[in-house]
Amino acid sequence: NAGVTQTPKFRVLKTGQSMTLLCAQDMNHEYMYWYRQDPGMGLRLIHYSVGEGTTAKGEVPDGYNVSRLKKQNFLLGLESAAPSQTSVYFCASTPGGGLVSYGYTFGSGTRLTVV
């Protein structure tokens, strides 16, 4: 099925370890986003991209890096994981083009625990 695929679905990291979360979409969407979801906090934007080769910071970017080398892929990296980064991470995409009315297509999430 077309959509947004996130890998891995679950991961446990030790403090200080690094990892990369992969998001892939097959809808030819221009815009892509990484959010984290924490209880009582809603979804908070980490980084986003409005096209291949572009990235920008969101609301909570510290401790994360991203890359969008190919239009269909958006990678989220944690260089040195901290317990505060324990969360559920969601990737989303939308067609783009200025109007926001198209809505997001979300992936099913990555549950990350940092011990």
Added chain:
Amino acid sequence: QQQVKQSPQSLIVQKGGIPIINCAYENTAFDYFPWYQQFPGKGPALLIAIRPDVSEKKEGRFTISFNKSAKQFSLHIMDSQPGDSATYFCAASRDNQGGKLIFGQGTELSVKP
């Protein structure tokens, strides 16, 4: 800072009841207000959305009411069903700003049979 504030945090209603979830925003430049529905273990999915040029929008059993002067909007679910049990998020955005959505804190809705 929380630009979109959502309440209540949780809500329990009986089948057939009309749960109401409220959101307030601060930035008057926002011009798009969607609601997303999320089931456990899944990503959120767009439910219904409104722009500030209308005061109400209905799609099936779901209605958004919008009050521009009060900077508030709400979601009403008519004839609620157990299958509506989910977490609901309001959000706000602006055109030509990279499509970024600012989400509320979420409301966990439980509809009892």
